[in-house]
Amino acid sequence: MLVNQAVITGKSAAKGRTPEEIEQIRTVLRTRFDDLNSEYEAAVVENQKLRLVEIGDSAGDDQADSGSKTAERDAATSLLRTLLDRRTQAEHAMARLDDGTYGNCEGCHNPIPWERLEIFPSATTCVNCKQNRERRAG
């Protein structure tokens, strides 16, 4: 039993990181997740307000009015999507911290440079793989 416990402990610790560093990252990610969560919830409320206004006075709109409303709604929707993406990313990074894969690139499986993780704690790919992904997506 003791042997098994030792194996599990050894496996769950991310490579090359001290438990203190792991805890530090977890705190950063948790704070980030909570921040994004409240921002997202505020944006959802804002978005609903926009829609209600739209339903309320859509009759008798002239062309320019409805155009600017569409732009406003599009901006709100894209903000929602961005916040949701970031929140998911932070959540994902926390899960990787738990299963001990945090800090390794999801694309090429090489360690992500520590300096990058300090700036982008929820990064799950190295700069190269991130650029490759974006190129493919764009």
Ligand SMILES: [Zn+2]
């Ligand atoms: Zn990579």
